[in-house]
Amino acid sequence: MNQVLNPAEAGGQKTPKGGIGDRVFNGLAVGAGLLILTLLAGVAIFLLIEAWPAITAAPEDIPGGEGLVKYIAPLAFGTVLAATLAIIIAVPMAVAVALFISHLAPRRMADTLSYIVDLLAAIPSIVYGLWGIAVLGPSLVPFLGWLEDNLGFIPLFAGPASTTGRTMIVAAIVLAVMILPIISAVAREVFTQTPRGLQESALALGATRWEMIRMVVLPFGKSAIVAGSMLGLGRALGETMAVTIILSVSGGVTFNLISSSNPSTIAANIALDFPESSGIDINALIASGLVLFAITLVVNMIARAVIGRQAKDAS
Amino acid sequence: MTAERGIASSAAGSGRIPRWAPWAAILGTAVVLAAILTLIGFNIALLLVGTAVFSTVAIYLWARAVEGHRQGLDRAITMGISSLFALAMVPLISLLWTVASKGIDRIDVEFFTTSMRGVINDGGGILHAMTGTLIITSLATLASVPIGIMAAVYLHEYGKGKLKKILTFFVDVMTGIPSIVAGLFAFALFAIFFGPGIRMGVMGSVALSVLMIPIVVRSTEEMLRVVPDGLREASFALGVPKWRTVTKVVLPTAMAGIVTGVMLAVARIIGETAPLLITTGAFSSVNLNPFSGRMDNLPVFAYNQYRNPGVPPEPFIERAWAAALVLILIVMVLFLVARFISRRYGTELR
Numbered sequence: 001m002n003q004v005l006n007p008a009e010a011g012g013q014k015t016p017k018g019g020i021g022d023r024v025f026n027g028l029a030v031g032a033g034l035l036i037l038t039l040l041a042g043v044a045i046f047l048l049i050e051a052w053p054a055i056t057a058a059p060e061d062i063p064g065g066e067g068l069v070k071y072i073a074p075l076a077f078g079t080v081l082a083a084t085l086a087i088i089i090a091v092p093m094a095v096a097v098a099l100f101i102s103h104l105a106p107r108r109m110a111d112t113l114s115y116i117v118d119l120l121a122a123i124p125s126i127v128y129g130l131w132g133i134a135v136l137g138p139s140l141v142p143f144l145g146w147l148e149d150n151l152g153f154i155p156l157f158a159g160p161a162s163t164t165g166r167t168m169i170v171a172a173i174v175l176a177v178m179i180l181p182i183i184s185a186v187a188r189e190v191f192t193q194t195p196r197g198l199q200e201s202a203l204a205l206g207a208t209r210w211e212m213i214r215m216v217v218l219p220f221g222k223s224a225i226v227a228g229s230m231l232g233l234g235r236a237l238g239e240t241m242a243v244t245i246i247l248s249v250s251g252g253v254t255f256n257l258i259s260s261s262n263p264s265t266i267a268a269n270i271a272l273d274f275p276e277s278s279g280i281d282i283n284a285l286i287a288s289g290l291v292l293f294a295i296t297l298v299v300n301m302i303a304r305a306v307i308g309r310q311a312k313d314a315s
Numbered sequence: 316m317t318a319e320r321g322i323a324s325s326a327a328g329s330g331r332i333p334r335w336a337p338w339a340a341i342l343g344t345a346v347v348l349a350a351i352l353t354l355i356g357f358n359i360a361l362l363l364v365g366t367a368v369f370s371t372v373a374i375y376l377w378a379r380a381v382e383g384h385r386q387g388l389d390r391a392i393t394m395g396i397s398s399l400f401a402l403a404m405v406p407l408i409s410l411l412w413t414v415a416s417k418g419i420d421r422i423d424v425e426f427f428t429t430s431m432r433g434v435i436n437d438g439g440g441i442l443h444a445m446t447g448t449l450i451i452t453s454l455a456t457l458a459s460v461p462i463g464i465m466a467a468v469y470l471h472e473y474g475k476g477k478l479k480k481i482l483t484f485f486v487d488v489m490t491g492i493p494s495i496v497a498g499l500f501a502f503a504l505f506a507i508f509f510g511p512g513i514r515m516g517v518m519g520s521v522a523l524s525v526l527m528i529p530i531v532v533r534s535t536e537e538m539l540r541v542v543p544d545g546l547r548e549a550s551f552a553l554g555v556p557k558w559r560t561v562t563k564v565v566l567p568t569a570m571a572g573i574v575t576g577v578m579l580a581v582a583r584i585i586g587e588t589a590p591l592l593i594t595t596g597a598f599s600s601v602n603l604n605p606f607s608g609r610m611d612n613l614p615v616f617a618y619n620q621y622r623n624p625g626v627p628p629e630p631f632i633e634r635a636w637a638a639a640l641v642l643i644l645i646v647m648v649l650f651l652v653a654r655f656i657s658r659r660y661g662t663e664l665r
Binding site: 019021022024025026028029030031032033035036037039040042043046047049050092093094096097099100101104115116118119120122123124125126127128130131134135136139177180208209210211231234235237238239240241244245267270271274275278279282285286289292293296297299300301303304 | 360385386388389392393395396397399400402403404406407409410413414417461462463464465466468469470472473474478481482484485486487488489490491492493494495496497499500502503504506507511512525528529532556557558559561562579582583585586587588589592593596597614617618621622635636639642643646647650654
């Protein structure tokens with residue numbers, strides 16, 4: 001990263017005094033910053049206020065009749081399961097995509113390819129959901145049947161295999177497609193910053209391109225891969241519409257990935273139930289949203305800590 | 316020690332395999348596989364995956380025989396990574412093809428000039444959803460851009476000490492807020508004042524602003540960083556006050572980049588469905604007042620047409636795909652315009 005002096009620190013008091021104009025402008029800038037902090041605090045506070053009636057309510061008033069924890073736990077399980085599967089699928093692909101763009105593709109193509117990958121990140125999630133249920137799900141049905149027949153002894157593929165493709169594994173694949181561009185964008189950024197000198201020395205010592213990548217590029221980009229994956233995980237945890245549309249939900253906790261009875265996710269559950277809910281049900285949904293907020297917050301903070309350490313190591 | 320063995324074996328291997336070898340391997344494997352698959356039942360997915368796997372093995376064996384183990388591994392991995400990249404592109408191509416082919420049926424004049432008012436099954440259009448998306452997104456942009464740019468100016472030009480650190484951290488945190496949580500926030504905010512049944516266009520704008528502000532701050536800060544310090548110092552040396560320097564020198568220099576960032580941020584939020592689903596509600600007529608009543612918009616329209624089709628379902632599903640196609644086209648146009656702006660006006664910064 002190019003080290004640009006922070007003008008605030010470089011200039012300091014030596015900048016000419018602008019009198020009232022300067023003070024107003026400075027005030028506006030600080031105000032915008034404070035407004036953002038207020039907004040974020042507002043998110044936490046207002047969610048808490050609206051979730052409070054559900055937190056204090058009697059267990060039998062909560063949907064399901066067994067209290068808030070029993071209500072949210074299976075949803076949190078589904079959320080984590082879908083996101084974890086998506087990460088397992090997406091990370092190797094994302095690293096391959098990043099390596100391909102940064103080191104294998106012809107230089108002229110690289111620019112266009114990274115543009116296409118960025119575009120992939122901006123396609124609305126509702127479109128991914130429609131594609132998942134109309135194209136990917138049905139086309140994976142034979143594969144799900146094959147999994148049940150041949151790998152059915154593993155609890156993950158116990159079946160009975162869904163005939164519509166509206167299963168956890170399909171939702172996870174769609175999530176993987178959605179977070180792949182995020183992970184690969186972070187990884188690519190760092191792969192291309194690998195010091196040229198190191199790469200050229202490795203090649204000059206007789207390493208093949210793969211040996212150079214394995215011994216120079218991947219170690220250099222390791223924490224970027226971790227950080228990118230955490231960002232992707234955060235996105236997958238909070239992703240709503242694709243899961244809402246694709247997953248056929250029956251509640252409960254199960255690791256069975258190919259059947260048509262699946263645990264829902266927090267976000268999908270909110271999107272499904274919110275429009276038709278009223279009273280305490282809405283408070284319970286907001287409480288589940290608060291839990292989702294907390295989970296993604298933790299994941300993102302870990303990601304930022306990893307990125308921060310990387311930046312320190314690099315400089 | 317692997318290196319030693321590698322060098323020995325590559326010395327044993329004589330010469331190199333021809334440049335067209337990878338293509339030959341792919342083509343050869345594909346032809347053989349296609350022949351086998353035709354006998355046992357053709358399957359395009361199996362053909363593609365099989366070709367990727369077996370041509371990787373083939374190129375490895377070939378290169379190993381001629382060039383030695385290390386070169387063979389290098390070629391196999393190159394082929395493997397390229398296949399994974401191609402595999403990652405399959406969903407994009409499939410998605411674009413599906414949306415285009417299914418959506419094109421309903422792209423006609425009626426689709427853009429009528430709303431869903433009084434439509435029972437056939438016909439109808441997205442006029443109400445287009446106006447809704449336009450109003451909601453514009454309001455969100457109007458709120459987010461000044462706040463985002465000023466916060467970035469604070470972070471890069473003025474900020475120091477603790478507040479700067481805290482703000483940087485929390486802008487990062489904000490980037491990670493799930494869109495549905497932003498929607499819940501907007502709902503909670505308005506529900507406290509207007510009761511839980513409230514649905515308004517402006518609630519959607521508030522939710523989208525929460526998602527858009529951090530993107531604008533990040534991209535603007537990135538652009539301010541690119542502005543050479545020499546420009547600022549020259550301006551200060553001429554006795555220009557700091558705020559004039561920022562508004563007349565720094566911001567105009569970074570303007571192309573900032574506008575590009577804003578366009579990309581709009582592209583990112585214009586397709587957000589979840590927060591709008593719980594804040595703006597669905598509505599079948601044109602509503603131009605964001606401060607009163609439900610307001611439909613493209614993503615929610617597409618979702619509802621697909622989720623709650625009437626009888627027969629076909630016209631509803633068709634409208635959903637057509638709306639999805641319109642959404643993708645809007646996102647693509649925003650992307651292309653952003654790229655054009657940064658190419659055309661942003662080059663002098665690099």
